[in-house]
Amino acid sequence: MRYARVLRAVAAAAVMSWVLTPAAHAVPSFARQTGMACEACHTVYPELTHFGRVFKASGYVLANLKQVRDVSGKKEELLELAQTPALSIMAQASYTQLKSSVPDFSTPGQPSVAQSGTSGFPQQLSLFYAGKIAPHFGAFFQLTYGNDSGTIGIDNTDLRFADTKVLPEAKSLIYGLSINNNPSVQDLWNSTPAFGFPFAGSNATVSPLAGTEIDGTLAQDVAGITAYVMWNESVYAELGGYRSATATRRRSARTERSSSSSPAAVRRCRARPTTSGTSHWIFSTSSWVRSIC
Numbered sequence: 001m002r003y004a005r006v007l008r009a010v011a012a013a014a015v016m017s018w019v020l021t022p023a024a025h026a027v028p029s030f031a032r033q034t035g036m037a038c039e040a041c042h043t044v045y046p047e048l049t050h051f052g053r054v055f056k057a058s059g060y061v062l063a064n065l066k067q068v069r070d071v072s073g074k075k076e077e078l079l080e081l082a083q084t085p086a087l088s089i090m091a092q093a094s095y096t097q098l099k100s101s102v103p104d105f106s107t108p109g110q111p112s113v114a115q116s117g118t119s120g121f122p123q124q125l126s127l128f129y130a131g132k133i134a135p136h137f138g139a140f141f142q143l144t145y146g147n148d149s150g151t152i153g154i155d156n157t158d159l160r161f162a163d164t165k166v167l168p169e170a171k172s173l174i175y176g177l178s179i180n181n182n183p184s185v186q187d188l189w190n191s192t193p194a195f196g197f198p199f200a201g202s203n204a205t206v207s208p209l210a211g212t213e214i215d216g217t218l219a220q221d222v223a224g225i226t227a228y229v230m231w232n233e234s235v236y237a238e239l240g241g242y243r244s245a246t247a248t249r250r251r252s253a254r255t256e257r258s259s260s261s262s263p264a265a266v267r268r269c270r271a272r273p274t275t276s277g278t279s280h281w282i283f284s285t286s287s288w289v290r291s292i293c
Helices: 002-019 028-034 050-057
Strands: 067-071 077-082 087-102 115-134 137-146 151-167 171-180 222-231 235-244 265-271 281-287
Touching: 028 087, 028 115, 050 171, 050 222, 077 115
Parallel strands: none
Antiparallel strands: 067 077, 087 115, 115 137, 137 151, 151 171, 171 222, 222 235, 235 281, 265 281
């Protein structure tokens, strides 16, 4: 009996070490596109290096692959597509063991059966498009199946259009737009709630009873657009606004919570309709002004 417990503990530890690997934030599509190892963009996963921040701000478009090109008679570029699609797959499995058995209410109207453990295989299955789409336009797009809901939906998404200007004295100015569905997923440092620890949670455990609104509550329940600039790869500023989903489609807060601090100063206010309605706006301004060096 004792050896059986040890064996279960070892198996659970092995599975959880696989689950807690932050693979969702370091997809191999970027490595194939740039021809660089993951360490070029990431330091302590999933946080980004200086090069990784510039790559993200530039719209994920840096490529070292042969492109399919077409130009006009006036040497105007009409087409530029990568020969290899920027696709990646992630699978997560989980096993949760509880000290005390709890009732199983998954089947309404049926006698509950006490259980002390639950497994998810897969707990989550994701398909990513991560990389360049066209000149100046790239994306980090995640489509996810979750076994807790049994549905497929759009997960973290960040679509970017960006360009670079060379200023006097060899200074650079990167500017662009980000269309995303999770406030903080566009963070250049990958240190805000969208990328914070824990990277995965169990479907069987009780989620925290309280948390800040930006800490996963708005994830995939809003759509927004932000404008940003990065001067000389040293100072970054961003301003954006988000539109909430209808009240009948608002999801509950995610179980993932983050304990990491954010470099951003975020000011948020909410305006609700004065008449009975099914939607409201969330106005937000976010600014990151921080030296990269």
